[in-house]
Amino acid sequence: EAEVAQSPRYKITEKSQAVAFWCDPISGHATLYWYRQILGQGPELLVQFQDESVVDDSQLPKDRFSAERLKGVDSTLKIQPAELGDSAMYLCASSLDVGGMDEQYFGPGTRLTVT
Amino acid sequence: AQSVSQHNHHVILSEAASLELGCNYSYGGTVNLFWYVQYPGQHLQLLLKYFSGDPLVKGIKGFEAEFIKSKFSFNLRKPSVQWSDTAEYFCAVSPTYNTDKLIFGTGTRLQVFP
Numbered sequence: 721e722a723e724v725a726q727s728p729r730y731k732i733t734e735k736s737q738a739v740a741f742w743c744d745p746i747s748g749h750a751t752l753y754w755y756r757q758i759l760g761q762g763p764e765l766l767v768q769f770q771d772e773s774v775v776d777d778s779q780l781p782k783d784r785f786s787a788e789r790l791k792g793v794d795s796t797l798k799i800q801p802a803e804l805g806d807s808a809m810y811l812c813a814s815s816l817d818v819g820g821m822d823e824q825y826f827g828p829g830t831r832l833t834v835t
Numbered sequence: 836a837q838s839v840s841q842h843n844h845h846v847i848l849s850e851a852a853s854l855e856l857g858c859n860y861s862y863g864g865t866v867n868l869f870w871y872v873q874y875p876g877q878h879l880q881l882l883l884k885y886f887s888g889d890p891l892v893k894g895i896k897g898f899e900a901e902f903i904k905s906k907f908s909f910n911l912r913k914p915s916v917q918w919s920d921t922a923e924y925f926c927a928v929s930p931t932y933n934t935d936k937l938i939f940g941t942g943t944r945l946q947v948f949p
Binding site for chain 2: 723724751753760761762763764765768775776811813815823824825826827828829
């Protein structure tokens with residue numbers, strides 16, 4: 721069964737350092753989402769791509785976070801500089817098409833610890 | 836702003852007990868409703884969803900949920916839980932005008948003991 725791949729699974733970094741996460745969606749899925757899940761809370765959408773275009777980045781802290789999906793396939797989420805409050809699980813999800821009628825499939829996540 | 840409340844943060848049950856997890860949402864318009872589940876060590880996955888029609892929705896593994904519009908609720912139920920149902924359960928909503936935008940609740944951790 722096809723799955724969303726994410727790497728690394730775990731990342732420890734010092735504050736003020738740069739960190740990057742990678743996501744490879746299920747083949748053929750046009751829509752890609754990045755979520756942040758703080759411990760004890762539900763996932764919160766950071767950014768949504770339709771192919772290579774950003775559809776929604778209203779919750780992305782753009783002063784330090786950036787995301788790209790250059791060829792409309794895999795995606796990278798970057799934080800620079802990392803802050804203590806960025807410690808969280810970062811989840812990637814993909815769906816076949818935009819519109820929300822298709823199920824979002826989630827990856828295993830990257831757990832970030834900022835020290 | 837939209838929000839989702841899951842009042843049960845941690846539920847402990849014995850096998851064969853009945854389950855009901857509460858979910859209430861706050862939003863003035865029409866919504867789609869979802870329950871997601873995350874089993875230990877596994878990915879978040881869709882349990883069931885409601886878009887329209889019959890407000891009683893049946894999902895995988897014997898779960899069901901009922902949309903009560905007047906109460907802004909979408910409670911999850913299972914008549915008899917199993918040890919394998921131990922997981923974290925998340926309720927989510929999306930407005931029908933922007934169905935991609937899932938707003939999640941804080942989750943309910945369910946522990947089922949044999």
